[in-house]
Amino acid sequence: MTDGGRSHPCGIACAFVAWVAVGLAARPCRAESCPAPTDAPGLADVDAEARLAFLARSFDREIRDLDLWSWTWGSIYVGAAVAQGVAISLVSDAGLHKDLAVGAVSAAIGSASLFGLPLTITLPLRTARRHWSDVPRCRLLGQAEDTLIHAEKKQRLSAGWVPHVGNLAFNAGLVAVLGWGFGRWKSAAISAGIGTAVGEVNVLTQPHHLADALERYRAGKLDDGTASSIRWSVAPLLARDAGGLLLRIDF
Numbered sequence: 001m002t003d004g005g006r007s008h009p010c011g012i013a014c015a016f017v018a019w020v021a022v023g024l025a026a027r028p029c030r031a032e033s034c035p036a037p038t039d040a041p042g043l044a045d046v047d048a049e050a051r052l053a054f055l056a057r058s059f060d061r062e063i064r065d066l067d068l069w070s071w072t073w074g075s076i077y078v079g080a081a082v083a084q085g086v087a088i089s090l091v092s093d094a095g096l097h098k099d100l101a102v103g104a105v106s107a108a109i110g111s112a113s114l115f116g117l118p119l120t121i122t123l124p125l126r127t128a129r130r131h132w133s134d135v136p137r138c139r140l141l142g143q144a145e146d147t148l149i150h151a152e153k154k155q156r157l158s159a160g161w162v163p164h165v166g167n168l169a170f171n172a173g174l175v176a177v178l179g180w181g182f183g184r185w186k187s188a189a190i191s192a193g194i195g196t197a198v199g200e201v202n203v204l205t206q207p208h209h210l211a212d213a214l215e216r217y218r219a220g221k222l223d224d225g226t227a228s229s230i231r232w233s234v235a236p237l238l239a240r241d242a243g244g245l246l247l248r249i250d251f
Helices: 011-026 041-045 048-088 094-116 119-130 137-158 161-181 185-204 210-219
Strands: 231-238 243-250
Touching (some): 041 210, 048 094, 048 119, 048 210, 094 185, 119 137, 137 161
Antiparallel strands (some): 231 243
């Protein structure tokens, strides 16, 4: 570079610095690489952000589906408890009072469990998602992986044999209260039969996608395979001699 025939003092040095700066700016930033879990060596070549994006989608889907399942069933049980509680004041038969009272209490217990138990899974997922912008990213990724593993274990337990046994035990307790306690054996059989059937539908419709997410993650299959396959809707059901709620579940 010249200035009136004289060499500029910056000259070649400035041009070299500018060339290096442009080259560095044009070079894409390398994504952070984090160690893969020992049981998922296929993730060693996958950058941290891609892994975090898959985990975020899996967490968000499970939170959404579990919330929907919990609030749908919990609201149905609350409605049943309220309806039976109101009916107590409308009937004069002492035996029916006992049936309705036991039914209202059992529905209230069911609603409390449906609102509370899913929180053991969704709360850790929500806590992890609140820290999704934390750094360093590898530490965040490790914590998210641990959260997925622990939440999947809890979900596997909640979708296994335990809730089925609990459902049978709870309804056997209703038989004991209404039958042995109040001598209402016919009401006990009807209540336990309906309660067991509804409880089984409840358990079988519980979302449990974390096992699939964990399997896909360990296999390095991080494509967008997390779309929910369950759709819910609740609508009033009115007939000539009865009424209620219609729960529709599309798989």
